[in-house]
Amino acid sequence: MNARETRDPCSPRGAGDFCLSCVLTSGLLVAAVVASFAYLEIDFSALFAADSATAMARFAASFFPPDLAPDFLQKTAHGALQTFAVAMIGTLLAALAGLLLALPASGRHGIAAGRLSRFLLNLLRSVPELVWATLMVLAAGLGPFAGVLALALHTTGVLGRLFAEAIENAPPQPEQSLREAGSGGVNAFLYGTQPLVWPQCVAYGLYRLEMNIRMAAVLGFVGAGGLGQMLYYHLSIFQQAQAATVLIAMFVLVLAVDALSDRLRTRMARS
Amino acid sequence: MNTDTDARPYAARDPDTRARLGWTLLALVLLWPLLLLAEFRPWALFEANNLQVMGAFLAGFLPPATSTEFLGLLLKATLETLAIATAGIALALLIAIPLAILCTRALAVSLIGPGPGRLGGSALRAAGRALLTFLRAIPEIVWALMLVRVFGLGPAAGVLALAVTYGGMLGKVYTEIFESTDTRPTRSLLAAGAGRFAALTYGLLPNAAQELTSYTVYRWECAVRASVIMGFVGAGGLGQLMDQSMKMLNGGEAATILLVFLLLVVLADALSATLRRALA
Amino acid sequence: MAFELQGVGLTHGNGFRALQRISIRLGRGERAAVIGPSGAGKTSLIRLLGVATRPSEGRLNILGRNPWQLPAGELRRLRARIGTIHQAPPIPPRLRVITAILAGRLGQWPAWKALLSLLYPVDIAGAQATLARFDLADRLFDRCDRLSGGQLQRIGIARVFYQEPDLILADEPVSALDPALADAALGELVAESERRGASLFASLHAVDLALKWFPRIVGLRAGEVAFDLPTAEVSNGLLHELYAAEGSVLPTQASAPAALRHGGATAEAMAESGDGTLAANVVRLDTCRGR
Numbered sequence: 001m002n003a004r005e006t007r008d009p010c011s012p013r014g015a016g017d018f019c020l021s022c023v024l025t026s027g028l029l030v031a032a033v034v035a036s037f038a039y040l041e042i043d044f045s046a047l048f049a050a051d052s053a054t055a056m057a058r059f060a061a062s063f064f065p066p067d068l069a070p071d072f073l074q075k076t077a078h079g080a081l082q083t084f085a086v087a088m089i090g091t092l093l094a095a096l097a098g099l100l101l102a103l104p105a106s107g108r109h110g111i112a113a114g115r116l117s118r119f120l121l122n123l124l125r126s127v128p129e130l131v132w133a134t135l136m137v138l139a140a141g142l143g144p145f146a147g148v149l150a151l152a153l154h155t156t157g158v159l160g161r162l163f164a165e166a167i168e169n170a171p172p173q174p175e176q177s178l179r180e181a182g183s184g185g186v187n188a189f190l191y192g193t194q195p196l197v198w199p200q201c202v203a204y205g206l207y208r209l210e211m212n213i214r215m216a217a218v219l220g221f222v223g224a225g226g227l228g229q230m231l232y233y234h235l236s237i238f239q240q241a242q243a244a245t246v247l248i249a250m251f252v253l254v255l256a257v258d259a260l261s262d263r264l265r266t267r268m269a270r271s
Numbered sequence: 272m273n274t275d276t277d278a279r280p281y282a283a284r285d286p287d288t289r290a291r292l293g294w295t296l297l298a299l300v301l302l303w304p305l306l307l308l309a310e311f312r313p314w315a316l317f318e319a320n321n322l323q324v325m326g327a328f329l330a331g332f333l334p335p336a337t338s339t340e341f342l343g344l345l346l347k348a349t350l351e352t353l354a355i356a357t358a359g360i361a362l363a364l365l366i367a368i369p370l371a372i373l374c375t376r377a378l379a380v381s382l383i384g385p386g387p388g389r390l391g392g393s394a395l396r397a398a399g400r401a402l403l404t405f406l407r408a409i410p411e412i413v414w415a416l417m418l419v420r421v422f423g424l425g426p427a428a429g430v431l432a433l434a435v436t437y438g439g440m441l442g443k444v445y446t447e448i449f450e451s452t453d454t455r456p457t458r459s460l461l462a463a464g465a466g467r468f469a470a471l472t473y474g475l476l477p478n479a480a481q482e483l484t485s486y487t488v489y490r491w492e493c494a495v496r497a498s499v500i501m502g503f504v505g506a507g508g509l510g511q512l513m514d515q516s517m518k519m520l521n522g523g524e525a526a527t528i529l530l531v532f533l534l535l536v537v538l539a540d541a542l543s544a545t546l547r548r549a550l551a
Numbered sequence: 552m553a554f555e556l557q558g559v560g561l562t563h564g565n566g567f568r569a570l571q572r573i574s575i576r577l578g579r580g581e582r583a584a585v586i587g588p589s590g591a592g593k594t595s596l597i598r599l600l601g602v603a604t605r606p607s608e609g610r611l612n613i614l615g616r617n618p619w620q621l622p623a624g625e626l627r628r629l630r631a632r633i634g635t636i637h638q639a640p641p642i643p644p645r646l647r648v649i650t651a652i653l654a655g656r657l658g659q660w661p662a663w664k665a666l667l668s669l670l671y672p673v674d675i676a677g678a679q680a681t682l683a684r685f686d687l688a689d690r691l692f693d694r695c696d697r698l699s700g701g702q703l704q705r706i707g708i709a710r711v712f713y714q715e716p717d718l719i720l721a722d723e724p725v726s727a728l729d730p731a732l733a734d735a736a737l738g739e740l741v742a743e744s745e746r747r748g749a750s751l752f753a754s755l756h757a758v759d760l761a762l763k764w765f766p767r768i769v770g771l772r773a774g775e776v777a778f779d780l781p782t783a784e785v786s787n788g789l790l791h792e793l794y795a796a797e798g799s800v801l802p803t804q805a806s807a808p809a810a811l812r813h814g815g816a817t818a819e820a821m822a823e824s825g826d827g828t829l830a831a832n833v834v835r836l837d838t839c840r841g842r
Binding site for chain 1: 351358361408412413417520532
């Protein structure tokens, strides 16, 4: 057999070795799955029974045809634009805040400031957007602005961490040499390190924007405006035709933004 | 450099100016409607009634709720979240494995030779790939929102939503792993007349098993987070409890749940790392 | 007086003694070259004088101040008066030439001016005039990663000219240039020092260039001053003794080592830290989103 030369098929252990921990872990995993189903007490016979299947089919069929009436299309377009705006503004705010936190987090302003800002970034990052959104709906009232804040808070954590890493990994000589020529900290960063990390930071921001478009579309479920709020509303009053239109709009929006940022990225890579 | 440009005096103006100015203006012109659409009103944060609501809510964070009754509820919800993630991944495997086997070119008997049924085979593979794309194109929380309408509030919708989306993701990644491992043993087995199943177990799995399990465990970790999130649309677990506490503006309960959530994420992280090591 | 070293030594963290018992004095407006075999401590000496490293022992006086006893603000003002030309110019590859040159005056600019200049260069004429002295004025708005190693090295010199320092230090400033250009660039360095009365202290690999352009030569070997004489008194025997470890041929322009691509190489290394790691990074931090 060919593979024997490149890699032993039974690696990393030979077939003869009995791997107790593997067997034990596999057994535990199976037990965990069985216990999960038992705990949830889902009646799967009912789920997959004939009448449930027809109910499902009927539900799926009720999405067709989507509502394409002009005034509803206009409402959907507004929702899509709002979702886009929420994602854009949220990401923009996050990029600014992330940069401000990334400077101390990269260890430029002492160990204490570094620890503190890292902790803050981790905290922001580990609370999901949707949880932030429920909190922000309380703080800023229902509507897209709560979504902007929620996205901004979570994304600040993510981008701040990435920016900090980029700054840490940039070669130090350019900034060092400017400092040795008497330049202050801000100036040395702007002319020494900033040009090195800028393209990377922009790419991170664009990547995050794509994610945030998807996220902004669902933040509406907790009242943060946009397409999500429309979807939630129409589904809750059993208007599946309208919901189908909104789903299509989400899909188109996501594809459009992906294509746009893809083009921007290739443009940047070329320059 | 040609003589033409040499003869001219050097540009005394930055040639990038016009482009920069244009982009800046464009950005400003676009920013304004975006701010309007997003109803960007930072001062809303400082309106008296919002401040009051948020202040009272945050004040309630301390002390976190610790009544035995609530902790019992919390434990139940946490277990439910873990169970949803585990059951969801198990069902996702039921979707992912057959589709991955269907879509893997290395396992296609008809491609050898190429033999009869080649066109039908590739059409089937394309259909399988399209199905995988469709399944993962819609976020799990949207599936959950819709499935709650069919199956009612509770974990069933969450489990199925996870199964659908993660089935799509796992199927795609499994296919990629199969395609990227050394496919020569599989080819030779198939060429020697072995069946698909034999070719899979003896040809592909030995090389790909570790990567497959590692990725699956990692996805489980993600499923734990996702199942918390899906609770917000009524799919059971910790998220549903958090949603209720927040709607009732019960800061103490919200604080406890948030702490438990962060702990759960950290633990799932650690557990998944240990599992991946144990299975390596 | 430009600087005065008395019994200065430098010991690195690993215990290596890079410099010892160095005593040199350079008068205001005076020019001197330091030569010596590789590893003699030329770069360490330049870094010491540029207030980039702190000496382990001895007394150091630069432009009339003891730099390591100055408060932070004073130290910055002192450093702004010293211009160091590096062998591999530490210029970010994506920077435009004009920005790289204007960066010479960052020590004098407040932050708002530095920021403004990133959006629209504040002193195009000044940068252009400086660059014209190196026949590179037409590259003013090019990006630095479009330049050759030799062009980049001349941009590095131009930056220090634009800084207008009282003390110019140069660490192998022409190592990436071909003989004709190297000669011209050194000529510009000397002319600049004459024109503004700035002191010039340069380390050079090519002995012939040092002898041609500098009235005073300091020979450095194994971290110690071997000789410090007016050029007329530097004999062939002294030079051969200095370079004894490197064989019987003195390093000159013609036999310059393959340092030619040096500047370009660092620029490439810097550029490489760009996008390669991006995807992996994002996926790692952004756990559950890889679709």
